[in-house]
Amino acid sequence: MDAEEQQQPAEITLSTCPGTTPCTPLSKNQLKKQRKHAEMIELRKVRRQKERERRKEKKAQAKALGLPTTVGPSRKELKRRQVSVGNQSAEDAVNVAIDLNYDDLMQERDIAKCVKQCLRIYTINRRSEQPLRLHFTGIKRDGHIHESFKKNDGWENWNVEYHFDRTHSDVFEKSKLVYLTCESDQVLEKPLAGHAYVIGGLVDHNHFKGLCHQRATTEGLSTARLPLSEHVDMKTRSVLSTFHVFELLTRVAAGQDWTQAILETIPQRKGAKAKEAKDVITPNDQEEPFEEQSKASIEDEDDLKDQPTTES
Template identity: 40%
Template structure:
């Protein structure tokens, strides 16, 4: 019995020694950005990084609050400046400046309703793709939908905004937003095909379409697929449009701009582009405003103008060089003639 007890104790000590060695090895392999993190023997590298990120986020909270204060001050200054510009413009037009108010104030935004709008262009977000998105992507899609609402209520004449097939997971995620049922948006559980729009007046927007949208028309419904898939379901909306027998079209991106990245836009970007054109703005202005700067969008008209200018400059330089060569030849001939005489 004593021999067995001694063997058990030796085994226990060996086990403790191995655990200590494993712990030391984990600590030596811990990422450098986990300094200050409470390390537990059973924590993986991923857990260490995650805990370090959380700790850094907590430490930076005062800086974030300070940054938000600065941004709020800048926003307030911009609003004041915009209102002053509007009043100055009103005075030049013979309008009493005191009657001018900030169009982005809450009071004015409440009066900008779809019911009172002269714009009858319909935009619909088709939310029938819930089951094709993971939770993270569905949350992103709902955030994009929220931004669509925010953009629309700031239009002087909002578009007619619909959200269809709005059930299940999407409705549950939207429930995190207080008061969303009071938004100036037509939420429906039914499909966009069941709305009060004739089938021939429905246009599904898809990048794969050969039809180019020139200008949104009053009385038509433009459908955007409510799908965040990182381009893994490419061509799905086009396929569905063909199956349902509805019209389809693409935005005129190729006709107006060049981008450094692939031409895949999020739901809110497409909404902002259609909504901006519906507000009688120009394509160039709307595209540059809506498309993210990280894609480095450039107007093709500007590129052509730069190429023409470069071509003219090169031509002028060539003519100047040719003129210099002629002058050199003439000078050499004169010098040769003088030497001969």
């Protein structure tokens, strides 16, 4: 028996297999990044648990003092709003699609920023008094953006219509589609029910300037830009992040005028001031499009600082 055991060939593993090149050991920087990432995930879980405990304590204290236990709408009310939107037909709802068909044009860190902005958009819509019908289109199944979504707990349960391997043109009628781009000659007057407004989900840092508009015109889609310069003056260029564009649409669709919506949405650092009545430009009065307008892409990184990674 001992002789037979001695004749048995040695177990072949990845390290002993003939022709196998040993793995290159990770560098110190790579190991450090791995440790930091693991620590971040653990700290995130602990931080969320502490936040839940703090909310419970504040709620108990407010209840003991006879004060309201909720500052904003209750979870039940938020859920009711989302159900109401979900029950609307395509003709009765204002649809907004975030075009995520730019998977291969972004680096890993920019993809993370893109998904983080999608989370912010979902949060804005969830807390809106009149939520819009939100779609995430053009997601490549098991692609970089899909994998980044998977890092957010419960992302599958968001009140969002995900469209994998299907673009906005596959989901909506082309006659009802409007792609929002700053290069468009048309000005968006107000979001209309039954239409779908597309915002490009591209973190490009101006490397692919005009790409969204080029794709839209190539597909034969209608385009439009937001009327920023018609209603406000800014100290800085009027390029907005995607979630700001979305928030503007929710406010105007809910009945706010453009001037009020813009002033309440865009960051104060842009120094926006309402135009005087005599300076307000209507779409019919404008002869040439303004060059610097709201861009349907993701740029303002500062506005995402200290934002949560998931919606509680």
